[in-house]
Amino acid sequence: MNPEITPAAATPFSTPWGVFDLTRFPEDPRERLRAWDAADEYLLRHLAGEAGGADGATDLAGRRIVVLGDRWGALTTALAAHEPVQIADSHLGRRATLANLARAGATSDPARLLTTRDTPPERIDVLLVRVPKSLALLEDQLHRLAPAVHPGTVVIGTGMVTEIHTSTLQLFERILGPTRTSLAARKARLIFCTPDPALDPGPSPWPHRYALPPDVGPVSGRTVVNHAGTFCAERLDIGTRFFLGHLPTPAPGARVVDLGCGNGVVGTAAALAGPGAELVFVDESHQAVASAEETFRTNLGPDARAEFLTADALAAEVIAPGSVDLVLNNPPFHSHQATTDATAWRMFTGSRRALKPGGELWVVGNRHLGYHVKLRRLFGNCQLVAGNPKFVVLRAVKR
Incomplete structure (x- = not known):
């Protein structure tokens, strides 16, 4: 069964930062597609140091967090207390994020919900990437964000195993720096990328x-x-x-x-x-x-x-x-x-x-x-x- 589908689309999203009722946009009580999946869950557990391994919790306090490609606002909503900047291509995803933040009792300055066409932040300390279906979009956005990444930036990608390919890792390595991947958990996987300031990825080929x-x-x-x-x-x-x-x-x-x-x-x-x-x-x-x-x-x-x-x-x-x-x-x-x-x-x-x-x-x-x-x-x-x-x-x- 597709990992986005569940008999109850409103299944609570349990995270280290709380439990959230998330929906897609537009809301439909008959909708069987969830607003989150195991890839979102795995990334948040890793940030909190609850996903195993030796990395421990990631320090998010006072750091500029950018969430790229958050599909329905699951990551942005869970991390709302840290005021992340969301960058997304989808108008529906933006509307879902606003609704999910409001339902969770969080407020969001629209300036922190950016589109893929907006100017990105000048500095990024933590970059969280929900791997998109389109490799071209990932390539374009990594090119746009690379100037804001510095040697101390924590870069973590997440996706279902079927969404992460060798070509995905090669994009991270060519534009940002060396990568390694996690073990799979519930058919999801994480990508860890270490920024290399000496890397010259060249210009973006887009449009x-x-x-x-x-x-x-x-x-x-x-x-x-x-x-x-x-x-x-x-x-x-x-x-x-x-x-x-x-x-x-x-x-x-x-x-x-x-x-x-x-x-x-x-x-x-x-x-x-x-x-x-x-x-x-x-x-x-x-x-x-x-x-x-x-x-x-x-x-x-x-x-x-x-x-x-x-x-x-x-x-x-x-x-x-x-x-x-x-x-x-x-x-x-x-x-x-x-x-x-x-x-x-x-x-x-x-x-x-x-x-x-x-x-x-x-x-x-x-x-x-x-x-x-x-x-x-x-x-x-x-x-x-x-x-x-x-x-x-x-x-x-x-x-």
């Missing part, structure tokens, strides 16, 4: 740019900009490629949302096909929204107008109900290591709320996911626009 193929409609041959951690940052994925061949042409003045925009190639294609349209790019990843903005401006000019929003799907607080003519969506079906359709369902329900009467949601997805069933249930209609053995493009109209 990455590539030219699109010549047969993908209005964006054929155009340049795409990808910040680290963005979906398919090295090449155009086959689902998006199929979608680009079947996009509708926006009417002049239409308000069009590229929902889950990633690097923004779909919304950029819509803007090029319908130059009078008003584009809105939405993603829960700060890296993705930054990528979308650079892709859009690279291809339509630095003064071209569009909105770029880091948000939870099409939440009412960011997109007014009944204000959108067209939503274009390639929904993800993973949340970290877990497979789930919860994100797609939120995207579909948010789209229906945001669309004007007569507005349309166009979706591309793997054929086996059965999105047509959800769309018919929600919209009362669903049309197959195009399909191949792997993907379908679906159209639902708000009546």
